[in-house]
Amino acid sequence: MTWSEMQPLLEQACWDTLYMVGWSTVIAVVGGLPLGILLVLTDRGGLLQNTVLNKVIGQVVNIARSMPFIILMVALMGFTRSITGTTIGREAAIVPLAIGAIPFFARLVETAVREVDGGLVEAVQSMGGNTWTVVRKVLVPESLPSLISSTTTTIVALIGYSAMAGTVGAGGLGDIAIRYGYQRFETELMWITVGVLAVVISLIQFVGDYAARGLYRRGGQSGAAPRLRLLRSRAAVNSGSEASDDTDSADTSSEAPKAEVGKVA
Amino acid sequence: MHPCPAHTHALHSTVTETPVITTTGLTKVYRSRGREVTALDGVDLHVREGEVYGVIGQSGAGKSSLIRCVNLLERPTAGTVTVAGQDLTALAGRGPRAGKELRQARSRIGMVFQHFNLLSTRTVQDNVELPLEILGKSGKERSRKALELLDLVGLTDKAKSYPAQLSGGQKQRVGIARALAGDPKVLLSDEATSALDPETTRSILHLLRDLNRQLGLTVLLITHEMDVVKTVCDSAALMENGRIVESGTVTELLATPGSELAAALFPVSGEASGDDRTVLDVTFHGDAATRPVISQLSRTYNIDISILGAAMDTVAGRQVGRMRIELPGRYEDNVVPIGFLREQGLQIDIQGHAPALVKEGAK
Numbered sequence: 313m314t315w316s317e318m319q320p321l322l323e324q325a326c327w328d329t330l331y332m333v334g335w336s337t338v339i340a341v342v343g344g345l346p347l348g349i350l351l352v353l354t355d356r357g358g359l360l361q362n363t364v365l366n367k368v369i370g371q372v373v374n375i376a377r378s379m380p381f382i383i384l385m386v387a388l389m390g391f392t393r394s395i396t397g398t399t400i401g402r403e404a405a406i407v408p409l410a411i412g413a414i415p416f417f418a419r420l421v422e423t424a425v426r427e428v429d430g431g432l433v434e435a436v437q438s439m440g441g442n443t444w445t446v447v448r449k450v451l452v453p454e455s456l457p458s459l460i461s462s463t464t465t466t467i468v469a470l471i472g473y474s475a476m477a478g479t480v481g482a483g484g485l486g487d488i489a490i491r492y493g494y495q496r497f498e499t500e501l502m503w504i505t506v507g508v509l510a511v512v513i514s515l516i517q518f519v520g521d522y523a524a525r526g527l528y529r530r531g532g533q534s535g536a537a538p539r540l541r542l543l544r545s546r547a548a549v550n551s552g553s554e555a556s557d558d559t560d561s562a563d564t565s566s567e568a569p570k571a572e573v574g575k576v577a
Numbered sequence: 578m579h580p581c582p583a584h585t586h587a588l589h590s591t592v593t594e595t596p597v598i599t600t601t602g603l604t605k606v607y608r609s610r611g612r613e614v615t616a617l618d619g620v621d622l623h624v625r626e627g628e629v630y631g632v633i634g635q636s637g638a639g640k641s642s643l644i645r646c647v648n649l650l651e652r653p654t655a656g657t658v659t660v661a662g663q664d665l666t667a668l669a670g671r672g673p674r675a676g677k678e679l680r681q682a683r684s685r686i687g688m689v690f691q692h693f694n695l696l697s698t699r700t701v702q703d704n705v706e707l708p709l710e711i712l713g714k715s716g717k718e719r720s721r722k723a724l725e726l727l728d729l730v731g732l733t734d735k736a737k738s739y740p741a742q743l744s745g746g747q748k749q750r751v752g753i754a755r756a757l758a759g760d761p762k763v764l765l766s767d768e769a770t771s772a773l774d775p776e777t778t779r780s781i782l783h784l785l786r787d788l789n790r791q792l793g794l795t796v797l798l799i800t801h802e803m804d805v806v807k808t809v810c811d812s813a814a815l816m817e818n819g820r821i822v823e824s825g826t827v828t829e830l831l832a833t834p835g836s837e838l839a840a841a842l843f844p845v846s847g848e849a850s851g852d853d854r855t856v857l858d859v860t861f862h863g864d865a866a867t868r869p870v871i872s873q874l875s876r877t878y879n880i881d882i883s884i885l886g887a888a889m890d891t892v893a894g895r896q897v898g899r900m901r902i903e904l905p906g907r908y909e910d911n912v913v914p915i916g917f918l919r920e921q922g923l924q925i926d927i928q929g930h931a932p933a934l935v936k937e938g939a940k
Contacts (some may be wrong), residue, residue, distance in 0.1 A: 435694035439708040440684030
């Protein structure tokens with residue numbers, strides 16, 4: 313296979329991948345963000361404590377996450393047809409991709425939102441804010457750097473899943489690597505595809521990290537980019553645990569390092 | 578022990594007899610895994626308008642639960658909370674969520690926290706504007722009010738900074754400005770100075786004091802530091818095991834024989850130098866504090882008095898304190914001089930005699 317033969321193939325595959333991953337990411341964020349926040353709010357001690365609802369959502373998320381993507385795709389065929397009118401092609405692949413990514417993203421959101429200092433929630437409550445205010449003014453903005461990192465992780469995972477979308481004729485880079493590279497022994501094309509995927513993923517990771525870090529630099533306290541987290545993990549643990557229960561004990565140590573790191577960051 | 582000259586020159590606080598915060602039979606029981614922990618056990622608290630009221634106690638005494646019950650961040654298991662004439666426990670409803678009326682009432686109660694609880698993603702000004710956003714004020718009004726409050730706490734130049742760029746004391750000033758945004762009559766301070774160094778603590782306490790005087794703000798603060806009570810409080814309560822063991826104005830407490838709080842506020846020590854000596858703790862409060870009673874005593878009865886220890890301070894603008902003195906001779910020999918001191922309106926506790934009994938009785 314010559315480069316001139318490969319080029320249009322790769323170009324099309326790139327667009328297919330971006331199209332599928334792009335849309336399913338949008339849907340995953342729209343669906344997963346409220347779900348993740350709801351998981352935190354309905355948990356024991358949460359603002360909307362509801363053990364039953366929490367367990368139900370948790371179980372649904374677990375089941376959805378434990379399903380291999382290829383099975384999910386087949387299992388969802390009827391649902392996919394009812395939405396897109398077809399079970400073949402890029403649009404048809406978006407449905408299972410998005411549905412597979414929603415619970416994945418929801419768990420990441422849950423972890424990110426849980427990191428937000430409970431004291432901030434208390435502060436907003438003491439000002440007379442309701443649950444919606446807490447979500448809008450505290451939980452989402454304060455965990456934004458982590459949420460962006462989570463979105464990056466989700467996009468990268470979706471690119472991986474999308475390789476299997478080839479089985480429903482959706483195309484994409486992964487599909488090229490499997491069909492041409494692996495099944496037709498076009499080793500060269502396979503490596504090129506893998507190379508392109510590597511570049512795409514690195515690029516996404518870079519942009520994601522940059523965005524998260526930019527926000528972290530501005531804010532400097534909760535929801536840090538992972539690398540900076542290590543430096544200030546102790547301070548964060550201290551203030552977090554104390555805010556949650558009885559705040560009687562004095563803690564002079566946690567303030568100084570926090571401010572320090574904030575400045576360095 | 579440090580005298581606080583700033584107080585004596587500043588305005589006196591205008592404490593009225595109107596109760597602003599009243600709790601009756603406030604009880605909070607935490608249940609976890611079948612175990613019950615009583616954090617508050619029938620607390621009756623009376624905070625008068627315009628005073629700085631300090632609740633002091635050790636970790637786990639229930640102070641945090643108490644202050645959180647005042648604006649119902651914690652739902653009391655039993656009892657009532659009334660703030661500015663409004664029964665908050667009645668507004669609370671049954672569910673765990675705060676209804677509209679309770680939220681409105683909360684917006685009129687400011688609160689500052691030990692760990693400041695500022696939003697890291699907002700600038701200082703935006704942090705102060707947050708309560709105003711919740712109150713639905715317009716953008717213009719918000720920034721005007723926020724800048725005004727930042728000026729009040731002395732942080733005008735930091736309006737565009739982020740909390741991470743501020744020192745602990747500056748963060749707490751922002752916290753205070755934010756707490757004042759809703760023009761509250763009452764400010765709750767939850768260990769506001771516990772994460773700060775002594776110097777910063779003093780400046781924050783003075784700020785609270787000034788606000789108390791300038792705005793007529795009633796302040797309820799909890800702390801585990803006796804110094805905080807001494808520096809700013811008009812009244813204080815001592816908490817132990819979820820109960821208020823002692824309470825009253827600082828002068829009243831001082832006048833209470835065997836008061837633990839008074840002993841902690843004005844600690845005096847010193848041992849008798851011999852067997853045939855009488856050791857007295859003299860408590861000065863009110864008018865007697867201004868008269869030279871010790872030298873009068875010495876002259877009138879021609880006795881030598883040694884001062885073993887003393888703790889004098891200006892509390893709420895008045896000279897108060899305690900002094901431990903030693904008189905020659907046994908108690909029996911000193912009945913007359915002691916009578917003289919009592920006649921002067923001083924409170925006398927004789928060491929090694931009555932006080933021990935009184936103290937046990939008080940507990």
